[in-house]
Amino acid sequence: MRKILFPTDFSETANNAFLYALSLAESQDAMVYVLHVYELPIINGGLSAGLIQNVYDTVKLGQFENFKDNIPQLRKIADEHGLGHIPMKFILEEGNLLYILRETISEENIDFVVMGTKGNTGFEKMIFGSNTINAMTSLKVPILSVPNHIEFKGIKNLGFTTVFNEKDKDALYYLCEIAMRHKNTMSTCV
Structure with a gap:
């Protein structure tokens, strides 16, 4: 949970x-x-x-x-x-x-x-x-x-800003996990 x-x-x-x-x-x-x-x-x-x-x-x-x-x-x-x-x-x-x-x-x-x-x-x-x-x-x-x-009203879009630091990967993976939980309303994370 x-x-x-x-x-x-x-x-x-x-x-x-x-x-x-x-x-x-x-x-x-x-x-x-x-x-x-x-x-x-x-x-x-x-x-x-x-x-x-x-x-x-x-x-x-x-x-x-x-x-x-x-x-x-x-x-x-x-x-x-x-x-x-x-x-x-x-x-x-x-x-x-x-x-x-x-x-x-x-x-x-x-x-x-x-x-x-x-x-x-x-x-x-x-x-x-x-x-x-x-x-x-x-x-x-x-x-x-x-x-x-x-x-x-639900999650329809997520934004992610980055300067392409290695440390940004964890945040991006977490954001992708959230996106996957809302796959009915969002496109998949690539």
């Missing part, structure tokens, strides 16, 4: 990408790993260690409650779209998003990542969003960036 990692901040954009990840999982016989990552605030100043720890404990508890409250919402979204049968695993982690993505990909043997994006400033960030761009340039697994309001 394939494994799709879906990082979320529970925004509308992320929820749209969640539906895309579930639909893709259904077409790939895959499981979706839903990951929420948060960072603790940096506290400077003359605060006591006990007070700082209380702030951290409060943030952690708040993030846990937020995560716990959003899981039923995600399950409801899945059910409303006939995708509640897709296996899901929910993960809450504290730390840097890219570091946690790398760790989760390694520990869970993730095949690819689906991320929502609403864009930011600058051309690449406007198209993909800063977290997505950082993931694309840092991770070794394929990443699918899903703009807000885009619906999954």
